[in-house]
Amino acid sequence: KQEVTQIPAALSVPEGENLVLNCSFTDSAIYNLQWFRQDPGKGLTSLLLIQSSQREQTSGRLNASLDKSSGRSTLYIAASQPGDSATYLCAVTRDSNYQLIWGAGTKLIIKP
């Protein structure tokens, strides 16, 4: 059974720092991995999607990496800003199945 873990559960850093969020999964047979952002009481915004055959994806100040063999993904945020404060969730799909299996999220606070 696939399990997704995100550590830490919460993180508070000063503005301007570079930071890394971690996501691990127990079964390496994934189709893809997605990183999402959720603002309080709101829906989910897709940030980056990495196919199982890829190693990383970049969008602006965000970079996500994937190491399938070790069951790990990281989300790197460069030059953090207060507007980056949100909960970040990672999720994996098994094969081409659309079912997303979720981590519990990391609540990120960027202090001005």
Added chain:
Amino acid sequence: KAGVTQTPRYLIKTRGQQVTLSCSPISGHRSVSWYQQTPGQGLQFLFEYFSETQRNKGNFPGRFSGRQFSNSRSEMNVSTLELGDSALYLCASSSSQDRDNEQFFGPGTRLTVL
């Protein structure tokens, strides 16, 4: 291009009632998935519909059901509501022609059961 829309945004019901939630996917998307989000359990998959057929189902009781119409709009129904059904219900759409299977989410419907 309009995003995923969900109606209503907020609902308050009492135990024993039933509720229907609606989701309109991004134009051209034929897959719609539903998720429940609670503080205790996090995000959990309910079911996925494609071309009016349920393709995949999570581990929820039969009180949770859904359907999809020919225009890809989907509805989710919960009967005999329980206090534990209070949650944010999210739907996501995906293009069957997108190899990435990237899912795009709506704003959610917040259901409160009293």
